[in-house]
Amino acid sequence: MRDLTDDVALLRLVLEALRSSGVDPDRVLARLGLPPGGLPAGRYPHAAQAPFWAAASAECGQEHIGLYLARFLPPFSGLLLEYLFLSSATFGEGLRHALRYLRLLSETLHAQLQVDGTQATLVLELGAPVPRHFPEMFAGAVIRLFGGLTEGAFRPHGLQLKHADGAPSELYAEVYGCPVQLGAERYALQFDAAVLDRASRHAAPDLLRIHEALARRQLSEVERLDLVRQVRGLIAELLLEEGATLEQVSSRLQMPARRLRERLALAGVRFNDLVTDHRCRLAKQLLLDTDERIEVIVERTGFSEPSTFYRAFKRWVGETPVEFRKRGKH
Incomplete structure (x- = not known):
């Protein structure tokens, strides 16, 4: 299989969460043999995910490092996909725009929005093996982002994760604010479809x-x-x-x-x-x-x-x- 890459913006997001949690991110980078602030430019190999999460877990002393850092993620990170959301007429339109360009974040991410009556489901597929910490962190980032974009109107109904072994159910509920199913057939976030029609206060067609x-x-x-x-x-x-x-x-x-x-x-x-x-x-x-x-x-x-x-x-x-x-x- 050919080498896949992730955008360094994903790594910056985690480093910001590390700093907010009280951990110096340069100490994590040092475990990887990188100098202080020594982030790669542009994109980095997806295969680097595993050693990065191992280093972060060891430095923080946290077994469930992705879930732990999800608490400290900023609601907005200045990503282009966020601006697509904000300038769209509605949350749903912004989501559909952003999904078309998800590859800008990672070549492994593929997602689709499914709407069935009053229920909406964001289904995510990862095109390469990855430690469970990444989808657990990413789910937290998505929930925080959607909440920020809708000024708190977004509420997750349930989250499905493919890995069978993870954290205690009460910890997931505390971090995500919804029930979590482990060992599912897919990664999926379920929420009220009505929020898709919520107008954006920052809508700007130009x-x-x-x-x-x-x-x-x-x-x-x-x-x-x-x-x-x-x-x-x-x-x-x-x-x-x-x-x-x-x-x-x-x-x-x-x-x-x-x-x-x-x-x-x-x-x-x-x-x-x-x-x-x-x-x-x-x-x-x-x-x-x-x-x-x-x-x-x-x-x-x-x-x-x-x-x-x-x-x-x-x-x-x-x-x-x-x-x-x-x-x-x-």
Whole structure:
């Protein structure tokens, strides 16, 4: 499965909650080997969720860390999705707008709104494994946000969580203000459908158009970066097999080669440059971190002849592979 990413805004949200709870968030970052305030820029690997929650739990001394921090989450965080809500005519319209751009927060989040008579249900799906602390924190963030957007009119009726093992039921009720079902078939938040028609005091059609245009641009950027990550991953995979060409990668992506070239150009990169960059980084890594013979490195980086590899490496680095390895080992 390809690498998935989350927006750093989710991490900032948790760090704010840590600070509000009286815990220095830099101590959590230090457990992860990050400097004070050393947040990644833009997006970070979804796989980092597990070590982050483990570090936060250890630093706070809280077994139910996601649920614990849900108490300290701010109602608003300055996210673009919040502005989509506020500038929409009604809460329901804002919710539907925000759901279209949920991928801005995480590539793993997928949600839909279901309305059945007087009951509304927000169904959430997570497209990758995640510690239970994340959905427990996220549910708290959603409930606080919806309450703030509706000036307290939003009231959850029930919450369903897929994990079977969690906190005591009374603790969930205290934090969320509603009953919680563990071991459910889905993540779902149930509430009164009437709140969807609640008018927004901040409704502004002109601002809504601006916010949607900005959301579309940001989503387009996420999709471009996602494509580059997919191509980089396929280049690494194909070089181990038979060499990576534009046609081979485009076939794996089920996309015409011309279309792939055009989309990469829109992302500001060229396919051949991605191949060269991967070969160079892989060659440096193998030379410095292993004792593999040069002949093996030649094969693993997709070259057919050692002489071709030597010339390319000298062009990339300014010295031969042997010179680079000797200098790096000292």
